[in-house]
Amino acid sequence: MAENGAAPQDKVLTLDSMNPHVRKVEYAVRGPIVARATQLQKELKQGARKPFTEVIAANIGDAQAMGQKPITFLRQVSALCLYPDLLNSPEFPEDAKQKARRLLAACGGQSVGAYSASPGIELIRQDVAAFIQRRDEGIPSNPENIYLSTGASNAIVTILKLLVAGEGRSRTGVMIPIPQYPLYSATLADLNAVQINYYLDEENCWALNTEELRRALVQAREHCQPRVLCVINPGNPTGQVQSRKCIEEVIHFAWEEHLFLMADEVYQDNVYAEGSKFHSFKKVLFEMGPKYSRSVELASFHSISKGFMGECGFRGGYMEVINMDPAVQQQLTKLVSVRLCPPVTGQILLDAMVNQPQPGDPSYQQFSQEKAAVLGALARKAQLTEEIFNRAPGIHCNSVQGAMYAFPRIELPPRAVQDAEAQGQAPDMFFCLKLLEETGICVVPGSGFGQKEGTFHFRMTILPPQEKLEILLQKLSQFHAKFTQEYSQRQL
Amino acid sequence: MAENGAAPQDKVLTLDSMNPHVRKVEYAVRGPIVARATQLQKELKQGARKPFTEVIAANIGDAQAMGQKPITFLRQVSALCLYPDLLNSPEFPEDAKQKARRLLAACGGQSVGAYSASPGIELIRQDVAAFIQRRDEGIPSNPENIYLSTGASNAIVTILKLLVAGEGRSRTGVMIPIPQYPLYSATLADLNAVQINYYLDEENCWALNTEELRRALVQAREHCQPRVLCVINPGNPTGQVQSRKCIEEVIHFAWEEHLFLMADEVYQDNVYAEGSKFHSFKKVLFEMGPKYSRSVELASFHSISKGFMGECGFRGGYMEVINMDPAVQQQLTKLVSVRLCPPVTGQILLDAMVNQPQPGDPSYQQFSQEKAAVLGALARKAQLTEEIFNRAPGIHCNSVQGAMYAFPRIELPPRAVQDAEAQGQAPDMFFCLKLLEETGICVVPGSGFGQKEGTFHFRMTILPPQEKLEILLQKLSQFHAKFTQEYSQRQL
Numbered sequence: 001m002a003e004n005g006a007a008p009q010d011k012v013l014t015l016d017s018m019n020p021h022v023r024k025v026e027y028a029v030r031g032p033i034v035a036r037a038t039q040l041q042k043e044l045k046q047g048a049r050k051p052f053t054e055v056i057a058a059n060i061g062d063a064q065a066m067g068q069k070p071i072t073f074l075r076q077v078s079a080l081c082l083y084p085d086l087l088n089s090p091e092f093p094e095d096a097k098q099k100a101r102r103l104l105a106a107c108g109g110q111s112v113g114a115y116s117a118s119p120g121i122e123l124i125r126q127d128v129a130a131f132i133q134r135r136d137e138g139i140p141s142n143p144e145n146i147y148l149s150t151g152a153s154n155a156i157v158t159i160l161k162l163l164v165a166g167e168g169r170s171r172t173g174v175m176i177p178i179p180q181y182p183l184y185s186a187t188l189a190d191l192n193a194v195q196i197n198y199y200l201d202e203e204n205c206w207a208l209n210t211e212e213l214r215r216a217l218v219q220a221r222e223h224c225q226p227r228v229l230c231v232i233n234p235g236n237p238t239g240q241v242q243s244r245k246c247i248e249e250v251i252h253f254a255w256e257e258h259l260f261l262m263a264d265e266v267y268q269d270n271v272y273a274e275g276s277k278f279h280s281f282k283k284v285l286f287e288m289g290p291k292y293s294r295s296v297e298l299a300s301f302h303s304i305s306k307g308f309m310g311e312c313g314f315r316g317g318y319m320e321v322i323n324m325d326p327a328v329q330q331q332l333t334k335l336v337s338v339r340l341c342p343p344v345t346g347q348i349l350l351d352a353m354v355n356q357p358q359p360g361d362p363s364y365q366q367f368s369q370e371k372a373a374v375l376g377a378l379a380r381k382a383q384l385t386e387e388i389f390n391r392a393p394g395i396h397c398n399s400v401q402g403a404m405y406a407f408p409r410i411e412l413p414p415r416a417v418q419d420a421e422a423q424g425q426a427p428d429m430f431f432c433l434k435l436l437e438e439t440g441i442c443v444v445p446g447s448g449f450g451q452k453e454g455t456f457h458f459r460m461t462i463l464p465p466q467e468k469l470e471i472l473l474q475k476l477s478q479f480h481a482k483f484t485q486e487y488s489q490r491q492l
Numbered sequence: 493m494a495e496n497g498a499a500p501q502d503k504v505l506t507l508d509s510m511n512p513h514v515r516k517v518e519y520a521v522r523g524p525i526v527a528r529a530t531q532l533q534k535e536l537k538q539g540a541r542k543p544f545t546e547v548i549a550a551n552i553g554d555a556q557a558m559g560q561k562p563i564t565f566l567r568q569v570s571a572l573c574l575y576p577d578l579l580n581s582p583e584f585p586e587d588a589k590q591k592a593r594r595l596l597a598a599c600g601g602q603s604v605g606a607y608s609a610s611p612g613i614e615l616i617r618q619d620v621a622a623f624i625q626r627r628d629e630g631i632p633s634n635p636e637n638i639y640l641s642t643g644a645s646n647a648i649v650t651i652l653k654l655l656v657a658g659e660g661r662s663r664t665g666v667m668i669p670i671p672q673y674p675l676y677s678a679t680l681a682d683l684n685a686v687q688i689n690y691y692l693d694e695e696n697c698w699a700l701n702t703e704e705l706r707r708a709l710v711q712a713r714e715h716c717q718p719r720v721l722c723v724i725n726p727g728n729p730t731g732q733v734q735s736r737k738c739i740e741e742v743i744h745f746a747w748e749e750h751l752f753l754m755a756d757e758v759y760q761d762n763v764y765a766e767g768s769k770f771h772s773f774k775k776v777l778f779e780m781g782p783k784y785s786r787s788v789e790l791a792s793f794h795s796i797s798k799g800f801m802g803e804c805g806f807r808g809g810y811m812e813v814i815n816m817d818p819a820v821q822q823q824l825t826k827l828v829s830v831r832l833c834p835p836v837t838g839q840i841l842l843d844a845m846v847n848q849p850q851p852g853d854p855s856y857q858q859f860s861q862e863k864a865a866v867l868g869a870l871a872r873k874a875q876l877t878e879e880i881f882n883r884a885p886g887i888h889c890n891s892v893q894g895a896m897y898a899f900p901r902i903e904l905p906p907r908a909v910q911d912a913e914a915q916g917q918a919p920d921m922f923f924c925l926k927l928l929e930e931t932g933i934c935v936v937p938g939s940g941f942g943q944k945e946g947t948f949h950f951r952m953t954i955l956p957p958q959e960k961l962e963i964l965l966q967k968l969s970q971f972h973a974k975f976t977q978e979y980s981q982r983q984l
Contacts, residue, residue, distance in 0.1 A: 013817060014819070065607065085583070118522055161682075297504050312832070313604045314836070331514060334517060338675060338678045340804070341804075342807070
């Protein structure tokens with residue numbers, strides 16, 4: 001191409017002219033710190049010298065990237081559906097083949113290459129409903145209320161999009177926990193809805209209490225119209241598992257205050273702590289009797305990316321909607337149809353997850369062992385994380401009751417806070433960036449999730465293999481000690 | 493559950509309180525006519541008597557649902573990546589294994605179950621760039637400008653979302669062809685942007701002419717700020733293939749009028765007519781010299797759902813952005829990161845598509861034969877469709893130069909138009925519904941795509957197997973004749 005010619009025009013699309021709501025979006029889990037980590041990894045590959053030999057991405061709940069092996073049965077069913085010639089192979093167990101045949105028969109043209117119905121393959125929606133019904137000990141689930149999705153994120157965005165309306169003081173307000181998973185804040189910014197923060201109680205193992213819900217709600221009513229209450233259980237990034245009593249209180253609150261409930265339950269299989277148990281919002285809602293079960297509108301979300309599966313790359317998930325106005329549900333069905341359908345490969349894998357091998361099936365033993373191994377390892381690592389962090393002065397870590405993250409509070413010397421602010425950085429971002437540069441450990445600063453003013457945290461996954469995790473926890477604790485010492489010696 | 497208890501409260505989320513923009517969304521390709529077709533299919537299965545024995549879904553470009561076989565090589569690479577034990581199987585060709593190994597090495601933890609980078613796996617972005625560069629005869633493509641996506645739809649929505657801003661008279665206006673693929677109108681409704689219609693010239697085989705672009709633009713400037721020009725080439729639903737000269741004029745127009753260009757090129761492999769050839773907007777842009785190539789902002793879109801692949805269920809695609817402001821491109825990268833990543837299985841299949849077996853490779857012969865067979869059959873069916881329709885009085889069908897659809901104009905008797913309007917239906921919807929009820933043939937009315945006031949059309953895919961397609965075309969023509977006769981006899 002010639003280098004001559006007229007000077008380029010001004011751009012049509014600039015920071016000033018672009019969608020202002022998109023500009024406000026922030027997503028820390030894949031933010032600047034991760035970009036820097038990727039760059040460091042490249043530099044290492046090219047032979048650059050660093051004080052570490054590898055970058056450890058503890059920023060995102062990506063189990064298989066950290067070495068977790070996929071569950072054989074799930075992949076067998078998927079491979080059989082993708083390449084049906086394998087149905088003739090003696091290498092694949094009969095129950096996987098049976099499941100694959102049944103799923104293929106439910107696909108257009110018997111192929112995973114056809115679009116599915118927009119809410120998902122009907123057979124799989126039925127299987128999901130049966131799964132929920134078993135999980136909730138018989139409380140009925142209607143396949144018509146199940147919408148398969150491209151990961152849980154996609155379903156959460158869809159429901160929020162339905163709920164957002166109004167201008168000025170009648171703009172929709174959405175209550176989200178702080179700390180939160182930043183999909184929520186990002187989506188609310190994008191949709192120009194009002195984010196209403198309610199704070200989880202760190203002193204009380206990140207419990208959700210309704211007094212705090214009420215405080216947040218009353219305050220918010222002065223400037224917007226609160227209509228939605230989002231709950232993440234087990235908590236991300238906090239790792240708390242809500243008690244049945246707490247869930248009842250939340251449901252009562254939503255009923256009383258006329259709020260649409262969104263229950264992000266993607267970590268429902270990830271519960272580790274002694275005495276902790278997952279209770280689905282759906283089940284508790286129905287057990288509270290018809291006053292609640294016939295009126296409270298609820299959408300709950302699940303995913304194949306977490307649990308014992310860790311199949312993030314497949315982008316599979318579902319939501320169940322309860323008590324949704326039938327006319328609105330038609331609108332929901334219309335809205336999802338514009339995107340045609342969720343990935344069929346993700347739907348297939350989801351089906352294998354909700355429809356697991358049973359005792360007596362050829363795959364049962366291997367499946368059960370693999371599942372137990374993954375969940376057992378996570379439970380040990382959850383405990384280890386808490387223990388090692390709490391041995392370190394200046395680091396306080398609540399019990400990782402569930403999910404896949406620790407969200408420890410760290411003390412930072414005033415001088416470090418001052419230096420960070422001078423550089424226009426959140427103090428915990430400043431800490432995490434230095435941690436990355438010196439140790440190769442990539443964690444996400446608490447400021448990306450939200451936290452009480454003046455407190456500092458980071459989120460770290462518990463996913464690295466145990467030996468690696470131990471080293472990582474030690475290194476991180478040591479780095480914090482060194483950092484604290486260094487900045488404490490400097491004059492303010 | 494008890495039947496007693498308090499009366500249910502009013503819903504939080506109702507038609508009145510929901511997002512008003514979502515209410516305005518329409519998507520005909522999966523609209524009420526398809527819902528009815530699904531219901532009819534169920535009734536048939538349950539043994540209901542109908543004047544037909546099967547429902548033929550000619551409403552959507554879903555090749556494999558219509559019996560098209562997947563390309564073996566694409567599925568082999570995918571299956572190998574999904575279930576790497578197969579790398580030891582002698583049943584898979586060596587070149588597929590090589591590609592699978594290379595792709596797995598580029599996945600986190602060597603697994604398709606890990607998240608990828610949000611813009612897609614870096615190696616695949618490089619492969620896509622190399623593919624584009626070959627396609628465009630050496631015009632360079634930068635992997636940094638490639639974003640993998642969840643089908644093309646997802647990428648189109650993302651770019652539109654970036655471009656939408658302003659209120660009142662400064663609201664973003666987006667020029668789209670009429671008839672259009674309703675993803676565009678649906679997304680613009682959802683984003684509350686202004687849809688600016690420019691009409692394709694049916695008398696001239698659906699050509700795009702710049703006088704009409706100018707008319708539409710000048711008119712739109714009175715009430716909004718036109719900033720985007722969308723072009724679909726080869727056309728959906730119209731099947732026209734734009735000439736090089738036409739593309740040059742469009743690019744000049746965009747340059748002159750300071751418009752961001754969006755080129756929907758998902759049917760680039762589907763060109764059938766003698767003398768028609770696909771020219772990419774990117775290539776023409778660069779051949780027009782630096783005055784254009786250094787200034788016109790362009791996003792172009794491709795997909796694995798169409799072409800010879802027809803792998804709709806995998807939800808794979810990509811876009812290339814050209815001349816995008818680097819600061820905006822950072823915002824784009826941030827925006828896609830909130831959704832984590834496109835389905836990795838779709839990315840893998842996309843790579844196998846852009847990185848096809850070469851002469852000498854073990855898979856070359858079979859791959860080439862399968863590809864040629866699919867494209868050859870489509871070309872024959874395109875011609876057949878045009879021929880049979882044009883033999884029918886009252887049906888006029890332009891040449892199906894490319895893509896996968898015919899969009900014939902139909903004459904409807906005044907009495908039918910009147911009856912339709914009395915029922916609050918668009919006249920072509922009225923026709924298509926009756927067609928469905930009497931013949932089981934599901935096509936989409938032209939009103940779902942837009943058409944000149946007072947004209948009526950429908951969109952039909954050319955995807956059914958040839959023998960079936962012939963019968964379908966005959967039946968449809970006969971039904972139209974009968975319908976015309978019936979309504980012509982009735983008094984107005």
